[in-house]
Amino acid sequence: MSIVEILFWFLTALALFGALMVVFSKNPVHSVLWLISVFFSISGHYILLNAQFLAIVNMIVYAGAIMVLFLFVIMLMNMNTESEPQKSKWLRIAASLSGGSLMLVLVAALKDTSGRVTGVFKLDGNIGLIKNLGQVLFTDYVLPFEISSVLFLSAMVGAVLLGKKETNSIIS
Amino acid sequence: MPINYYILLSVALFSIGIVGVLTRRNAIIIFMCIEIMLNAVNVLLVAFSKMHHLRAFVADRATTVGTDAQLFVFFIMVVAAAEVTVGLAIIVMLYRNIHSVDINFLNRLKH
Structure with a gap:
């Protein structure tokens, strides 16, 4: 091993x-x-x-x-x-059974997959470094990168809007 | 190391996340289980990236096959970070309104 x-x-x-x-x-x-x-x-x-x-x-x-x-x-x-809410026992058993059966189905469907992650070449690792990733990110994926900045801006505005005290009752 | 092991790890983590979402009633724990599921998918993407890179590396030493999957994981992390900020803001607002994070109080959408 x-x-x-x-x-x-x-x-x-x-x-x-x-x-x-x-x-x-x-x-x-x-x-x-x-x-x-x-x-x-x-x-x-x-x-x-x-x-x-x-x-x-x-x-x-x-x-x-x-x-x-x-x-x-x-x-x-x-x-x-003490203040932790609990679901009923049967609901928890049913949830565990459904999650376990999902895992069973996925494992049964995917257990015969072939392919190897590590092989004879041990020193093949430079695609995960910043140089390569940055080159591809700023040439091929520059538009999604810029759009994600807009996503962050909207998330920030949304979090501030949700988090502030409502003086004139927008939500409730 | 066969790819099967990584698939099994990812499936197990994803199923644990689903069991957590279905069994718990605390909204924050449910949110953390969603994070576990996102990370299970990320592990699988990185493992497949490595598998394809290894296959291409045998033919060509200077290949960059597999970069796309790692950037995909990067974007998933970006979206997850944005999601966490908005989700936790919603949970805090919820706690301020109903003084609890029990999702059983939220089955009415309006009260």
Whole structure:
């Protein structure tokens, strides 16, 4: 078993366990902390797949910015285990069964896929670096890049509009 | 490393996200489960990018096949960041109006 395979299984176990703990832990703050571990293990997977830029962006944007935002909102709302709403038992069993059967169907449909991710060439990893990605981003994908800036502007305006106190009752 | 392992990892993460959306009633936990599902798709895109790059790399050492998928993942992250800001603003507004983040209070759309 090579070092890449050991790392792969370790990161996979960490990601799946963290995702399960996000769903099943009672305290929302614990859910956020487990989700951060999921994002770090996914960043490790990106490094194993030679996508270094995406790994760093995943760490900074997801594990850094977005999770801090989640944690901030949760602490602002002062939620804890006692006030945590629960669904009924049968509804939870039905939801788990439907999710499990979706996984079963997808695994059964895709289990015979052929193709390899790592082969005999170990040092083939320079498409994930900033040089190559930036060249393609600013030549072929420059229009979607500019449109995404408009998307960010509209998201910012929308968040400010939703977040401010309504003095003249727009919403309610 | 066969591509199957990455497909299985991605399917498992996606299913855990779906189970979380269906079982929990806290709106913020549901939002986090949606983030897990987005990340499962991102892992799969990067794995397929690597697979195609490896196949093209055997023929040509200077190939850039597989860059598009990684940029697609980049754009998914951009859209997810915008989505999180608006979604959390909606949840905060919700909490201010009904003093709870329980989605069972939201099945009426107007009250």
